[in-house]
Amino acid sequence: MKLSSILLYASPFLLAFASELPSDITARSVGTTTYTVRPIDRANTYETEAILKSRYGEENVVTNRYNGIFMSWTITSPDSQLAGAIEALEGIQNVDSKHENHHQNHHPLRARDAGSSHPVVEDEQTPAIRARERLMRRDNIWYSCLANGTEIEKTEEYLKSKVQQGSEVLRLTIRGKIIGWYRLFLDDNAKREVEAYEGIRFLKDNVQKVEEFRAVTKEDRLHPLPKSHESPQISRDRNRRSGTWEKQQNADKALVMDSQYSGGDLDRMKDFVHKSDGEGIFVYVVDRGVRTNYINPENAFEFHPPDNKPSNIEIYQTTNSIYDGQKKDEDDSKDHIHGTGVAAKALGSLYGVAKKATLIVIKNTDAVIDFVPAMEQILEDITTKGRAQKSVVIYTGGWTVSWIDDYEDLKDDIYHQRSYGDIVRQLLAEGVPVVCASGNDGALKGRENIDTLPALFQDDGTPLINVGAADYAGQRWFASQGGSQLTIYAPGVDITIPQNVDRQSRTDSGTSLAAAQVGGLIATYLSYAQKPWDDSKTGIERVKAIRDYLVSQASSWERQPGIRMIWNGATKQDHDSVGANAKPHNAAPKDPTPPSPPAPEKSQALGIVASTRSNKYTMPNERIMRENKWLFFSAKRGASSTCYKEIDAVLKTKLKEDRKALVDNPGWLAGTYSFKIDNMDCDYKNDGKGNPGALWCKGRDGPIECFEEHKHTAQDGTLECEKGGDEVLRRPVAYCEW
Numbered sequence: 059m060k061l062s063s064i065l066l067y068a069s070p071f072l073l074a075f076a077s078e079l080p081s082d083i084t085a086r087s088v089g090t091t092t093y094t095v096r097p098i099d100r101a102n103t104y105e106t107e108a109i110l111k112s113r114y115g116e117e118n119v120v121t122n123r124y125n126g127i128f129m130s131w132t133i134t135s136p137d138s139q140l141a142g143a144i145e146a147l148e149g150i151q152n153v154d155s156k157h158e159n160h161h162q163n164h165h166p167l168r169a170r171d172a173g174s175s176h177p178v179v180e181d182e183q184t185p186a187i188r189a190r191e192r193l194m195r196r197d198n199i200w201y202s203c204l205a206n207g208t209e210i211e212k213t214e215e216y217l218k219s220k221v222q223q224g225s226e227v228l229r230l231t232i233r234g235k236i237i238g239w240y241r242l243f244l245d246d247n248a249k250r251e252v253e254a255y256e257g258i259r260f261l262k263d264n265v266q267k268v269e270e271f272r273a274v275t276k277e278d279r280l281h282p283l284p285k286s287h288e289s290p291q292i293s294r295d296r297n298r299r300s301g302t303w304e305k306q307q308n309a310d311k312a313l314v315m316d317s318q319y320s321g322g323d324l325d326r327m328k329d330f331v332h333k334s335d336g337e338g339i340f341v342y343v344v345d346r347g348v349r350t351n352y353i354n355p356e357n358a359f360e361f362h363p364p365d366n367k368p369s370n371i372e373i374y375q376t377t378n379s380i381y382d383g384q385k386k387d388e389d390d391s392k393d394h395i396h397g398t399g400v401a402a403k404a405l406g407s408l409y410g411v412a413k414k415a416t417l418i419v420i421k422n423t424d425a426v427i428d429f430v431p432a433m434e435q436i437l438e439d440i441t442t443k444g445r446a447q448k449s450v451v452i453y454t455g456g457w458t459v460s461w462i463d464d465y466e467d468l469k470d471d472i473y474h475q476r477s478y479g480d481i482v483r484q485l486l487a488e489g490v491p492v493v494c495a496s497g498n499d500g501a502l503k504g505r506e507n508i509d510t511l512p513a514l515f516q517d518d519g520t521p522l523i524n525v526g527a528a529d530y531a532g533q534r535w536f537a538s539q540g541g542s543q544l545t546i547y548a549p550g551v552d553i554t555i556p557q558n559v560d561r562q563s564r565t566d567s568g569t570s571l572a573a574a575q576v577g578g579l580i581a582t583y584l585s586y587a588q589k590p591w592d593d594s595k596t597g598i599e600r601v602k603a604i605r606d607y608l609v610s611q612a613s614s615w616e617r618q619p620g621i622r623m624i625w626n627g628a629t630k631q632d633h634d635s636v637g638a639n640a641k642p643h644n645a646a647p648k649d650p651t652p653p654s655p656p657a658p659e660k661s662q663a664l665g666i667v668a669s670t671r672s673n674k675y676t677m678p679n680e681r682i683m684r685e686n687k688w689l690f691f692s693a694k695r696g697a698s699s700t701c702y703k704e705i706d707a708v709l710k711t712k713l714k715e716d717r718k719a720l721v722d723n724p725g726w727l728a729g730t731y732s733f734k735i736d737n738m739d740c741d742y743k744n745d746g747k748g749n750p751g752a753l754w755c756k757g758r759d760g761p762i763e764c765f766e767e768h769k770h771t772a773q774d775g776t777l778e779c780e781k782g783g784d785e786v787l788r789r790p791v792a793y794c795e796w
Contacts, residue, residue: 092132118135669721
């Protein structure tokens, strides 16, 4: 059987916590470079492998296999400059390299003895060779499609004959039934032929990406390990029965607000009052990964792994994620904190709502089609292990579709309902609540309401729990999307979450972090011996009962008119019973001097965007005309101005060069540029020497600081902003806030 045939009958989802592959590689010596080498055709590797072993030594070339299937080779060498030479060999598709200066078998944290309360960290051994195969270069486009009819095997064989050599056809399934295929690498001719094939419908590319619903990062606020007398502590009575209230002293403000009763003064509260904590409940977090070995400021693992070993946390990884070379226990989201932050707010021991719930990581990529195998794995795991009554799913991404303008049309689109909606309804039919973030584009004109999938599927037959973000005053966060499909609000502004460095935290904003707290609250309720809703209900009706309880007076209250935020039910009596928010006995008298007024919160921003407009339709041999411009937009802080209309720009600068697209490599805009913004006369100044410049405005003391956009140099940083007519591509470069 050919390799491509073997992979077709594997599950579309690979179990990552069991995917470490055996390796004969010993610990690397000082100055060793490891090369991961991938062939063009994995079914025919004999000659290529012979060349590699002949050139680099048989003992230095290791074959990596997964379940008996060839994936790649690993070559170790003291020479760190071999990548180009290896890639130039016939039959080689691409090469990744990693250089290590030394090999250490130690970790700064050690268990002192069997009874130590410190984390037990396993010695760092030479990693087993992982299945990090990528079928084609990551910047290549691949396609997905749905089956049209019943001749599944015939259509599958046809697709196998059309994909590029060395790539596989991966099945898209729901409960074992094939509904389509994905990761199809097709050249232009093959694409046209597949589109016309009678067994195929809805051929789509992977260009559309899932957006993480967190705010554009402002200055990171790092919080190092507190001094011992300042360290937050969780007060627990070991003799208390399950279900009694307890407190977490000096908790972060979001947790404090989650237990704030009606009439309680949030500014005078400092403790999180909670109970049950989700023990025995499984929280499935679907994201780009979670840094499961994160050590929090209390010098403990945040995700309370079984036997105090992060390697024991269940992690499932989509085939796409493995093929893209991602490690199972790392956070591959932007800034490497999104998935970790969501998991921490849901169930982290320090930052989380359901502190004893069990984390299950579902790691996927930002390819939209990856949503299906991720949900399929959850469905399989929940049903085969009997977890339906004790699980909750958190999904905090979303996507729109460039060819569908109206979000109502998007919701009703048959392709998206069949491709993505059906798998969600399968989960809901098992009685499993699915929590989604409402989206972070509410500040954009025309996008005040939920308009991204999967949250947009919400209706009576698809009772998703969609969560918006509010601030600590109980006001809707300006970027939070709402509308009739919104279920509830939770704190989502300046939320404390882990940093991508041990023992440090940061603050961030977004509906993702709000949704995480709702997921954690549901996990807490699920761990109650007596559920607070009618637990005789099953399937979708059970999910509706959970949703209805969340929005009832027993689990939420309006902080501001129309803004109903979650509450875990801790009353003033419950707070008093555990001594919450009590003043210390040795509290110093108040300073009679009134404090200085706080600095006004930043609310406005300037967005600096590179823009390229090209004529799409040309006659044969006619040169494509391009118009490159720099655009300056006024925006609300945290809102993306990348695709604002050009007519709304406060300044436009057109470049003479029209042969190359500015968006491909914009660099920095050098010079001084004058315009009026926010009723101020301002000059943007940049010396063009690798920095985002600064904004100088009359009437202000000193410059307004500017920052680099995270998409400035990102591979996926270019966005298509207009439909029909000319092609308009934009790339955000910098932003300034005040």
